[in-house]
């Protein structure tokens with residue numbers, strides 16, 4: 001059984017690989033992505049099994065932020081604050097920053113119709129094969145059905161928490177639809 005301390009240690013180890021330093025984050029180094037996704041999944045599982053814990057929601061928010069998922073990071077951070085007995089000025093400042101970055105990425109450069117079709121495609125394919133934790137299917141779909149501005153679209157999907165195909169489906173498509 002993992003403890004909060006285990007989860008934190010795994011997240012810190014993954015974070016060290018990202019090459020990220022400041023808040024306005026660059027995309028994490030590719031070697032950091034599998035351990036970050038794994039740490040994020042472990043933390044989500046911990047919350048599902050143990051119920052709400054301010055500390056666990058805080059860690060989840062941190063993992064989401066490393067993966068540039070500002071909308072989900074902000075939600076998790078708010079959840080952590082709502083479970084905390086008090087909010088420090090530092091926490092409130094952090095929340096403001098998360099909101100700022102979230103709003104920078106509010107507009108997906110995909111139409112709602114494109115997003116819906118991408119979602120249907122991903123859900124069809126992922127029903128028959130597991131996500132390989134890359135955005136391979138998303139990239140292929142965009143190249144074929146939504147040409148142009150690929151980098152911008154992928155970046156925006158990442159900011160919506162869609163780092164790999166299953167996350168594009170779970171966070172970016174279902175989170176915005």
Ligand SMILES: [Zn+2]
Nearest residue numbers: 131133164166
């Ligand atoms: Zn995935």
